[in-house]
Amino acid sequence: MRAVVTAAGMRAAEQRFFDANPGVDLMGRAARAVARVAAEVNTAGQVLVVAGRGNNGGDGLFAAAILAAHRRVLVWPAFGRTHDAGQAAARAAGCQFVDALGALEALPDCGLVIDAVAGLGSRPGLPQALATFAAACDSSAIDVLSVDLPSGLDADSGAGQPSFRATRTVTFAALKPCHVAQPAAGRCGRVHVVDIGVEVAATQLRQAEEADVATWWPTPTASSDKYARGVVLFDTGSARYQGAALLGISGALHAGTGMVRYAGPVHSGLILTRYPSVVMGDGRAQAAVLGSGWGEDEGASGRVSSARLHAPVAVVDADALYSLPGRIDGWLLTPHAGELARLLGCSRSHVESRPVSCAREVARVTGATVLLKGATQYVAEPGGRVTIAVPGPHWSAQAGSGDVLAGICGALLAAGLPAWQAAVAGSSVQAMAAARNPGPYPPDELARRLPEVIAGLVAAD
Numbered sequence: 343m344r345a346v347v348t349a350a351g352m353r354a355a356e357q358r359f360f361d362a363n364p365g366v367d368l369m370g371r372a373a374r375a376v377a378r379v380a381a382e383v384n385t386a387g388q389v390l391v392v393a394g395r396g397n398n399g400g401d402g403l404f405a406a407a408i409l410a411a412h413r414r415v416l417v418w419p420a421f422g423r424t425h426d427a428g429q430a431a432a433r434a435a436g437c438q439f440v441d442a443l444g445a446l447e448a449l450p451d452c453g454l455v456i457d458a459v460a461g462l463g464s465r466p467g468l469p470q471a472l473a474t475f476a477a478a479c480d481s482s483a484i485d486v487l488s489v490d491l492p493s494g495l496d497a498d499s500g501a502g503q504p505s506f507r508a509t510r511t512v513t514f515a516a517l518k519p520c521h522v523a524q525p526a527a528g529r530c531g532r533v534h535v536v537d538i539g540v541e542v543a544a545t546q547l548r549q550a551e552e553a554d555v556a557t558w559w560p561t562p563t564a565s566s567d568k569y570a571r572g573v574v575l576f577d578t579g580s581a582r583y584q585g586a587a588l589l590g591i592s593g594a595l596h597a598g599t600g601m602v603r604y605a606g607p608v609h610s611g612l613i614l615t616r617y618p619s620v621v622m623g624d625g626r627a628q629a630a631v632l633g634s635g636w637g638e639d640e641g642a643s644g645r646v647s648s649a650r651l652h653a654p655v656a657v658v659d660a661d662a663l664y665s666l667p668g669r670i671d672g673w674l675l676t677p678h679a680g681e682l683a684r685l686l687g688c689s690r691s692h693v694e695s696r697p698v699s700c701a702r703e704v705a706r707v708t709g710a711t712v713l714l715k716g717a718t719q720y721v722a723e724p725g726g727r728v729t730i731a732v733p734g735p736h737w738s739a740q741a742g743s744g745d746v747l748a749g750i751c752g753a754l755l756a757a758g759l760p761a762w763q764a765a766v767a768g769s770s771v772q773a774m775a776a777a778r779n780p781g782p783y784p785p786d787e788l789a790r791r792l793p794e795v796i797a798g799l800v801a802a803d
C-alpha cells in the first residue's frame with residue numbers, strides 16, 4: 343500500500359523533518375535523485391532545464407549542476423529570477439542560460455527536458471510562454487522529466503490545463519493525489535517515489551499495489567468446500583438487460599466463488615446454457631449481488647428486501663442504488679460518477695471534480711463501503727479512509743465491465759473479505775486482467791482471463 347499525501351501533508355512532514363534535523367540539505371537529496379533518473383532516461387544528450395522561482399526550480403537547478411559535469415546543460419529561468427543558490431550552482435557548473443526563445447530553438451537538439459517550474463506550489467494551468475513550450479515538447483515527443491509533478495497540475499485535485507506532460511516524474515517521500523487520479527495521472531508518466539528521509543504520517547488516502555491484492559486474495563485450502571469458499575446469490579438482469587446477469591455470474595465464477603445461486607428474472611435456459619454450475623432460485627448465501635441490469639424496475643426495493651433474507655451483505659450496483667434500505671454496514675455500493683451524483687443530489691461534474699469527498703460522504707451516510715468506478719477507482723469506507731485500486735488501461739471502459747466487477751466483488755465478499763478489500767481487490771484484478779491483455783477485449787472475455795491473473799498473483803505471494 344502506498345501513501346498518497348496532500349501538498350499540506352507533505353509540507354507538514356518536511357517541517358517535522360527540519361525541526362528534527364536542522365540544516366540537512368533536503369534539496370540536495372532531491373536534486374541528486376532528479377539527476378539520477380535523468381541519467382537513466384537519457385544517457386548523453388543535451389538537457390534543457392526549465393526552472394521556476396520556487397524550491398521546485400531549486401531542485402531543477404541543482405540537478406542541472408550535477409548533470410553539467412558530464413554533458414551540455416541549458417537552463418531557462420522561466421520567470422527571469424529563480425532560486426538564488428540553485429542558479430549560482432548551475433552557473434558555476436557551466437550550464438548555459440537561455441531565454442524563452444532560446445529554449446524553443448534549442449529543443450530539437452535536446453534529448454531531455456527537465457520541468458522544474460513548480461511542484462507542491464503549482465497552480466492549475468501555465469502562463470502563455472510556458473504553455474507554448476510544453477506544447478512544443480508534446481509535439482516533438484521529447485522525453486520530459488517532471489520534478490515532483492508536471493507543472494501546471496494542482497498537486498491535490500490534479501486540475502490543470504495546460505500543463506506539462508511527463509514521460510517520468512520524480513517525486514519525494516510519497517505519491518501526491520495528482521499522481522494517482524486520472525486524468526492528471528496520465529500526464530505524469532512513470533512516477534518514481536524517492537526516499538529523501540522525510541517520513542509522512544499515516545494517510546487517509548492510499549493506493550493499493552498488486553502485492554496487497556495477492557495478500558488478501560482468498561485461496562482455497564484442503565478443508566475448503568463450496569460453502570466455505572462462499573456462495574453468491576445474484577438477483578440481477580431484466581427482460582431488457584439479460585446480459586447483465588450473465589456478466590456478473592461470469593465475474594464471480596472466474597474469480598473463484600464456491601457457488602452461484604441465481605434468483606433473478608432471466609430465463610434459466612439462458613443462464614444454464616452458459617454456466618451449468620449455477621443453482622437456480624434463492625437460498626442461503628454469504629453475499630448477494632443486486633441491481634446490475636435491473637433498469638428502472640418498480641419492484642426494486644422488494645428485490646433488495648428479499649435478498650436480505652438470504653444474505654447478510656450485498657454488492658449494490660446500478661438501479662438498486664436508489665433503493666437502499668437505510669444503514670447497511672458491511673455492504674458495498676458500486677456507483678459510477680453519474681450514479682453517485684444522483685445519490686448525493688448533485689451534478690456529475692461535481693462528483694468528477696471531488697471524487698474522494700463525494701465517495702466518502704455516501705459511505706459515511708449509509709455505513710456501506712463505496713467503490714466509485716471510473717478511470718480511477720476509489721474505495722471509500724464509512725470511517726473516511728479511501729484506497730485507490732491498482733490502475734489499468736482505458737480499454738476496459740466498456741458497457742458490461744461494471745456488471746462483471748459487481749460479480750467479482752460479490753465473490754470476494756462471500757469469501758469473507760471486508761467490503762473495502764473486496765472492492766479494492768475486485769477492481770484491481772479486473773484492471774490487471776486488462777493490463778496483461780492489452781487491446782479491446784470485451785468484458786466477458788476479460789472475465790475469462792481472470793483465472794490466469796489470479797493464479798499468477800497467488801503464486802507470487
Ligand SMILES: NC(=O)C1=CN([C@@H]2O[C@H](COP(=O)(O)OP(=O)(O)OC[C@H]3O[C@@H](n4cnc5c(N)ncnc54)[C@H](OP(=O)(O)O)[C@@H]3O)[C@@H](O)[C@H]2O)[C@@H](O)CC1
Nearest residue numbers: 356369372395396397398460461462463464465467490494
Ligand atoms: N516539501 C518537501 O518535502 C520538499 C520540497 N522540495 C521541493 O520544493 C517544492 C515546493 O517548493 P515551493 O513551496 O517553493 O513551491 P513550488 O512548487 O516551487 O511552486 C511555487 C512557485 O511556482 C510558481 N508557480 C505556481 N504555479 C505555477 C504555474 N502553474 N505555472 C508557472 N509558475 C507557477 C509560483 O509563482 P508565484 O506564485 O511566485 O507567481 C512560485 O514561484 C516541491 O515541489 C519540491 O520540488 C524538495 O526540494 C525537498 C523536499
Ligand SMILES: [K+]
Nearest residue numbers: 460489491493
Ligand atoms: K515540476
